[in-house]
Amino acid sequence: MLIGEFAKRVGVSTDTIRFYGKVGFFSSSRSENGYRHYTEKDIETADLIASGKSIGFSLREILAFSQEMTDGVLDHARAQESLQSKINLIDERIASLKRVRKLAQQQLDYCRAVEAQELSV
Amino acid sequence: MLIGEFAKRVGVSTDTIRFYGKVGFFSSSRSENGYRHYTEKDIETADLIASGKSIGFSLREILAFSQEMTDGVLDHARAQESLQSKINLIDERIASLKRVRKLAQQQLDYCRAVEAQELSV
DNA sequence: GTAAACCTTGGAGTATGCTCCAAGGTCCAG
DNA sequence: CTGGACCTTGGAGCATACTCCAAGGTTTAC
Numbered sequence: 001m002l003i004g005e006f007a008k009r010v011g012v013s014t015d016t017i018r019f020y021g022k023v024g025f026f027s028s029s030r031s032e033n034g035y036r037h038y039t040e041k042d043i044e045t046a047d048l049i050a051s052g053k054s055i056g057f058s059l060r061e062i063l064a065f066s067q068e069m070t071d072g073v074l075d076h077a078r079a080q081e082s083l084q085s086k087i088n089l090i091d092e093r094i095a096s097l098k099r100v101r102k103l104a105q106q107q108l109d110y111c112r113a114v115e116a117q118e119l120s121v
Numbered sequence: 122m123l124i125g126e127f128a129k130r131v132g133v134s135t136d137t138i139r140f141y142g143k144v145g146f147f148s149s150s151r152s153e154n155g156y157r158h159y160t161e162k163d164i165e166t167a168d169l170i171a172s173g174k175s176i177g178f179s180l181r182e183i184l185a186f187s188q189e190m191t192d193g194v195l196d197h198a199r200a201q202e203s204l205q206s207k208i209n210l211i212d213e214r215i216a217s218l219k220r221v222r223k224l225a226q227q228q229l230d231y232c233r234a235v236e237a238q239e240l241s242v
Numbered sequence: 243g244t245a246a247a248c249c250t251t252g253g254a255g256t257a258t259g260c261t262c263c264a265a266g267g268t269c270c271a272g
Numbered sequence: 273c274t275g276g277a278c279c280t281t282g283g284a285g286c287a288t289a290c291t292c293c294a295a296g297g298t299t300t301a302c
Contacts, residue, residue, distance in 0.1 A: 004248070014249090015291060023289090033298060035249055051224075054217045056177035058288070069228055076236045083229040090222045094215055096175045101211045103172075107190055108204040115197045125278065135279090136261060144259090154268060156279055179258070 006038040010046035020049060023059050025066070055093065127159040131167035141170060144180050146187070176214065 007014045021028060021036070025045055029037045045066060052062035065086060068079045128135045142149060142157070146166055150158045166187055173183035186207060189200045 002249075013291075016289085018250095019290060033249075034251095035298085051217065051221050053289095055214065055221055060288090065225075076232050080229060080232050080236075083225050083232070087222060087225050087229070090218050090225070093176065094218050094222075096172065097211050097215050097218070100172050100176055101208060101215075104186075104204050104208050104211070108201060108208070111197050111201050111204070115201075123279075134261075137259085139280095140260060154279075155281095156268085174259095181258090 001038050003036050003038065006042065006046075010043060010050070012046070017046075020046075020059070024063050025049065025059075055090070122159050124157050124159065127163065127167075131164060131171070133167070138167075141167075141180070145184050146170065146180075176211070 003014045003017055007017045020026065026042045027037075027039060031037060048066050049059070049062055052065065057065070064082070068082050071079060124135050124138055128138045141147065147163045148158075148160060152158060169187050170180070170183055173186065178186070189203050192200060
């Protein structure tokens with residue numbers, strides 16, 4: 001499929017798709033007139049970019065990760081090491097998020113307590 | 122305390138502290154010679170910035186959040202609403218992280234399975 | 243054959259979050 | 273009273289991740 005349809009399907013602009021291409025994502029096949037072509041695999045890649053971005057990874061990090069997902073078959077030891085370190089990083093982020101969540105929850109509880117007290121006075 | 126000591130205590134550069142100040146963080150009191158002064162409360166703010174950044178919030182978001190933590194006492198309804206939406210957002214991020222973690226774990230398991238198979242052939 | 247709707251490139255511009263000067267004022271020790 | 277370690281400002285520069293042109297080629301439909 002061409003860039004317009006592809007961009008629409010993954011929900012971003014064509015400029016963004018071209019930018020991701022420059023970074024190194026997607027298959028980069030072209031027709032004779034120079035038009036870019038995208039496949040279903042590229043849709044998966046775009047979904048991975050969206051997931052990665054939503055959890056705070058940079059495009060370069062996501063690119064490295066997506067290449068490991070593909071190359072994993074060829075270079076086990078390396079891919080396993082990197083995947084494990086990524087999992088550890090994700091676990092750390094989850095722990096961080098839970099800490100801040102607790103902070104916000106405490107503040108919320110405190111707000112509610114003060115409010116209840118004011119009503120009873 | 123002055124900016125150098127403050128920056129050292131929170132573990133960032135003086136440039137970064139001045140930048141955070143421009144964004145709107147910290148008490149912004151000065152001595153007669155124009156030197157900035159920082160308090161223990163500013164240390165807490167700096168810690169909040171570090172936490173917020175580590176979980177992917179922008180400085181402006183963290184600023185809004187930190188102001189709600191302070192103003193919460195004054196404007197309950199608003200603060201409660203905002204804190205609740207922040208908690209929801211954090212829950213979503215945790216869910217996203219867990220999804221990507223699962224993906225990475227599956228890939229890791231797959232890598233290991235292929236490796237085991239190769240060894241047995 | 244021409245208009246609309248695509249596609250191409252290169253380059254400029256924007257926002258965020260720093261980082262690094264340069265030029266100069268302040269403070270304290272010896 | 274001078275050197276060194278502080279502090280100030282303004283402005284430039286950089287990386288990331290887009291976003292928006294301008295100028296032009298291609299394809300399709302009438």
